[in-house]
Amino acid sequence: MLELTWPWCLLLLPLPLLMRFLPKATPKEDALWWNSTAQLMQYQDKAITTKRPPNQAICLFVAWVLLILAIAQPIWLGEPTxxxxxxxxxxxxxxxxxxxxxxxxxxxxxxxxxxxxxxxxxxxxxxxxxxxxxxxxxxxxxxxxxxxxxxxxxxxxxxxxxxxxxxxxxxxxxxxxxxxxxxxxxxxxxxxxxxxxxxxxxxxxxxxxxxxxxxxxxxxxxxxxxxxxxxxxxxxxxxxxxxxxxxxxxxxxxxxxxxxxxxxxxxxxxxxxxxxxxxxxxxxALEPTPTEDVWQRPLTSLFHWLGLAALLFVALSALISKPINWQRGKHQ
Incomplete structure (x- = not known):
């Protein structure tokens, strides 16, 4: 049986999704200077053809879910003895x-x-x-x-x-x-x-x-x-x-x-x-005094396992974080 010590921490799960509705930052309108027209065209081509892999966002979201679950302190209750x-x-x-x-x-x-x-x-x-x-x-x-x-x-x-x-x-x-x-x-x-x-x-x-x-x-x-x-x-x-x-x-x-x-x-x-x-x-050999039976259930904390899994997903997202150039068909 699984129990959460701090179940209210689960309210933080949708936080990354809610951040999508925040107003976007207004970019500064400072002038950009380029040495040549060819350099400007090269920059524009790279911006158009570069795309972040969707797997990175998935890994980061899974890591977030695992981290929140770890903070909630899940405990596995064993069979009563x-x-x-x-x-x-x-x-x-x-x-x-x-x-x-x-x-x-x-x-x-x-x-x-x-x-x-x-x-x-x-x-x-x-x-x-x-x-x-x-x-x-x-x-x-x-x-x-x-x-x-x-x-x-x-x-x-x-x-x-x-x-x-x-x-x-x-x-x-x-x-x-x-x-x-x-x-x-x-x-x-x-x-x-x-x-x-x-x-x-x-x-x-x-x-x-x-x-x-x-x-x-x-x-x-x-x-x-x-x-x-x-x-x-x-x-x-x-x-x-x-x-x-x-x-x-x-x-x-x-x-x-x-x-x-x-x-x-x-x-x-x-x-x-x-x-x-x-x-x-x-x-x-002292004679015991009988009393009522006591039932106990062993407790196993899952915090460290979930924390480790969250860390692994963060590392995986870092490995696939390089942008992909779809024109060349290889990592830049």
Missing amino acids: KVTPSGRDLLIALDLSGSMQVSDMVLNDQPANRLDTAKSVLADFIQARRGDRVGIIVFGTKAYLQAPLSFDTDTINQLVQEAQIGFAGEQTAIGDAIGLGIKRLEDKPSDKKVLILMTDGANTAGRVQPEQAAAFAQAQNVRIHTIGMGAESMVVQSFFGAKVVNPSSDLDETLLRNIAAQTGGEYFRAKSTEDLQAIYQTLD
């Missing part, structure tokens, strides 16, 4: 602070940093959330809404993959991330609000303290599941040789446990990629 929502709104708060670039994880048998590992696992988790509305919050020094709650899990997943370390600053504002999540969930039914918080550090920035945010989340019936990321040991090279360090020494597990316990959620510890995958399998 049924989505059965679970009734759950899931917000995922993803840490983008500088410590997420520590490469203490293994992904596809290759060393990987924490953010790449989180994005890989989140891709499978989000795709499995058909029927849930999923949104993404990213946080560092500040917290931002990367993607609002939506059934479009493909777009949500794409936005997750585009997130990069440092987008929100180098520090970690856990309290602000929770506060933003509460704000985005405040108008939702009380039994359907879930926030999943992923971080590898402690609260080092932000205007809201995590304990205050957790108390407000409890009052708003927002359930928060917290995930602490990072391995417990890692071999690093130093001036004195290789040594084993704890790359997760900054992780505030006590805070994350308290936030989860206060809001009715659970705390999970992800020391490896396998741990993180198992955690999201556990979260995926």
